[in-house]
Amino acid sequence: MNVGEDSMKKFAKWLSYIFLGLVIASVLFALLLPTVFSGTLAIVRSASMGQAMPVGALAVVLPIDAEDVKVGDIIVFKPPRDPTVMNPGVTVSHRVIEVQANGGLYFITKGDAVEDPDLFPVPAANVQGKVAFNIAHLGYAAYWVMRYARTWLGFVFLVCIPIVVLVASAIRDVSRSRNVRSRRLNRRRERQHRWRRRRVFGLA
Numbered sequence: 157m158n159v160g161e162d163s164m165k166k167f168a169k170w171l172s173y174i175f176l177g178l179v180i181a182s183v184l185f186a187l188l189l190p191t192v193f194s195g196t197l198a199i200v201r202s203a204s205m206g207q208a209m210p211v212g213a214l215a216v217v218l219p220i221d222a223e224d225v226k227v228g229d230i231i232v233f234k235p236p237r238d239p240t241v242m243n244p245g246v247t248v249s250h251r252v253i254e255v256q257a258n259g260g261l262y263f264i265t266k267g268d269a270v271e272d273p274d275l276f277p278v279p280a281a282n283v284q285g286k287v288a289f290n291i292a293h294l295g296y297a298a299y300w301v302m303r304y305a306r307t308w309l310g311f312v313f314l315v316c317i318p319i320v321v322l323v324a325s326a327i328r329d330v331s332r333s334r335n336v337r338s339r340r341l342n343r344r345r346e347r348q349h350r351w352r353r354r355r356v357f358g359l360a
Contacts (some may be wrong), residue, residue: 173322195219196285198232199295200249201252204267209249213293215287219250222261222280227252230287231263249287251272343357 162226200213209215210228217232224229232249262277292327 168324170316173325175178177322193216195288196331198247198249199299200290202267204270205249205251206267208251208268209287209290212295213290213292214257214298215249215290217285218288220283220286222283225252225255225283227255227264231265231278233263233265234282234284235274236282240301247284248274259265 195216195218198215198217200209200215201209203211215232220229220231229252230249231252232247233244235248250265250267252263253266256262256264256277261280263280263283264273265278266273293357
């Protein structure tokens, strides 16, 4: 095996490690997010936020007190229950462009890709959280992965097996490294022994 082939194999091996690590980290993050951070994952299904939150993106939503919401935040809320505006069962993620505190706390919201603000102010009680960040194009894939990961079989295939593979590979690499060092040490000792014998025969 030449040096180029050996380097390519090492590169491919590390890529596989990184991929498995990302799969494990992503699944665990999604599973632990509601418990550890009281957050949720959401799929962007509308183009109203433009490039800030493209369709199909995966949004990470964290809880926030309505009093802490400020202009520029992207909040997740239940729209006011008015059939002339939009489906009241839909959850909306729009940017806050104005905070109103007259007669109660309300937020004027607007989609980045929409010219006009939303018709009705959002009451503080309707705010469900704030979008911490989003990852483009990952929403639908993450949705199906999460559905599968929450089953016993899915957790085994997406978490347990990759962890076993990573641990087994790490143990094998350590064992190989030790064997290589041992062989090198033995060869070095053999060379030293031969050199000493040659010196002895030379002096005799």
